[in-house]
Amino acid sequence: MSVRELVDAVNDAIRDFTGRPGNTSERTGFRWLSGENRWPQARQRIALERVTGLPITDLGFVPRGKPKTAPLPPAALPEDPSVHRRRFVGAATGTAAAPLIAAPNSRPQRVGTSDVIRLRDKMETLVQLDAKRGGHTALERAALAGADEALSLQRRSATQRVRQRLYAVASDFVSTAAWSMIDAGQLHAAGRHLDRALTLAGMSQDPDMTMQVWNRRAMLARQEKEFGEAVAAAQAMQATAIARRSPLHASLAHARTAISLAHAGDRRTALRSLGRAEDALGKVRMADPRPPWITFYGPAELYSLTAIVRDVVGDPAEAEAASYRALGALPDTYRRNRAYTTARLSLAQLHQGDVEQACATSADVFDIMAGDPLPGRMRRLLGDFHRDLITLAPPRVAHEWTDRYRTEWSTPV
Known part of the structure; x- marks a missing residue:
């Protein structure tokens, strides 16, 4: 507070x-x-x-x-x-x-700041659940229920400041529901949620919430392979007031732009944006408080995003090194992120021709997420690994990998 x-x-x-x-x-x-x-x-x-x-x-x-x-x-x-x-x-x-x-x-019947704080506590619980397990439909439902509760309080008496904060919390909940669907691979539902979240963010007049929605819109567009839209959404992140005054937010905006540009085939500008993300993050005091939605972002996440950019633009050795740095810096509580970064590491190793090591690394993904089904986004990434494995490895190796991990890999959330 x-x-x-x-x-x-x-x-x-x-x-x-x-x-x-x-x-x-x-x-x-x-x-x-x-x-x-x-x-x-x-x-x-x-x-x-x-x-x-x-x-x-x-x-x-x-x-x-x-x-x-x-x-x-x-x-x-x-x-x-x-x-x-x-x-x-x-x-x-x-x-x-x-x-x-x-x-x-x-x-x-009067609504005050204590109600906003209570809802924020619920939101933080969902953020922690997402970090552990990843996106799934139960998380989506819980987030939408939180949004409904925040909006229902608008019918009671409140100051204008409290009303704006309630809209901001509602936007946060709906955006979280969208992210859960992105991570679960249910992209159409995610798009509907983001449209609603952006409207609520505008009503709240909260630039932090506006940037959060554009961040997830860029991620959704990339998953849909709409790379031009992904670049535009990432640039909208950079244009928000919070990104102009907060180096933490600016760093994330530049990193998201770098990934979008890399997938769009613009290697040079992608690497330039990555450098700007690194420069901005160097100005951040990591101990400062931050909104729950962006607690995931720091050196570990930037290393992970760097691995993606480097692998996409054709630098798998640099991607492997960045993945190792990310894994070394990730907190233990970020279980889903650790599994996803490990999958990216296996791809970087495969793209260097180190087939045996790549297969061994990909096996760690299933161990990390043991007990829970893989989120859809992670299953898609392992699908990319499988396709490249078929292309780059002997047929026997690809068949063995498929037979061994078919159940865990193909089980939907």
């Missing part, structure tokens, strides 16, 4: 028990963080307790002398209040999603 979001949540809580929105400023929030303001006003203290579900003193605030009004419920003071205050304001995601304390004059 940013300081701006914390202040909005406090003002919403004040409105719930007074009938009028609070006027707490962002500057006040930063004064809480720094310790300059060690005891908020009475209404702000009540609101902070309701937002977090914790006594005000547990948040690190210290009373100024003897209060004139009846004291709030007592709580043991922490040993170092400033540390607790910084944790509260700087990492409020874990506490702000706590259940609100019911108030006699509360208005349950």
